[in-house]
Amino acid sequence: MKYLLVMGFVLVVFWLWRHNRDAERKDAAATRPRQAPNREAAVAEMVACDVCHVHLPKSDALTGGKGIYCSDAHRRQAGD
């Protein structure tokens, strides 16, 4: 009998914990402002290599005096 009481108490505590957790999630979802995804931050500016015309992110491109290149080999090939 003692174990049934302990088990019942544990079940009630577990149920209360889950009930409060679900209520907090609903409140958080309701109060959270809906944000439009920041597309500009996710899209990288693309540039084309002056030798092979492959498009690549500007952050990965090599900039020379005469143009933009995908690799050091193409920068040298262009005579930059």
Ligand SMILES: [Zn+2]
């Ligand atoms: Zn290239």
